[in-house]
Amino acid sequence: QLVESGGGLVQPGGSLTLSCVAPESFLNIYAMGWERQAPGKQRELVAQVSRGSGGLYADSVKGRFTISRADGKNTVYLQMNSLKPEDTAVYFCVARRVGGPDVWGQGIQVTVSS
DSSP, X not given: OOEEEOOEEEOTTOOEEEEEEOOTTOTTEEEEEEEEEOTTSOOEEEEEEETTSOEEEOTTTTTTEEXXXXXXXXXXXXXXXXXXXXXXXXXXXXXXXXXXXXEEOOOEEEEEOO
């Protein structure tokens, strides 16, 4: 139900922007964000943005990634700069709804390699 786009292969130091659109029928979303899972590692929260507050970021991406949400729309973006090989993972969009449950996208691959 969440449609993700923008992943791919990029060289170290490069940039990518991920986009995620949730159905407009989801009226009770209070936060949207991105999680990622690298091979052999646990899934982790990368960034999240809530209504009326700024972004929440994992320490590993602070200063490099920026999350934003389109005003009045169930759309969230993740601008990723200065990418490192350790950013390689499958990235999942998540929509958090009042009263739950959370909804995830299918995931999109980001590979940082020379």
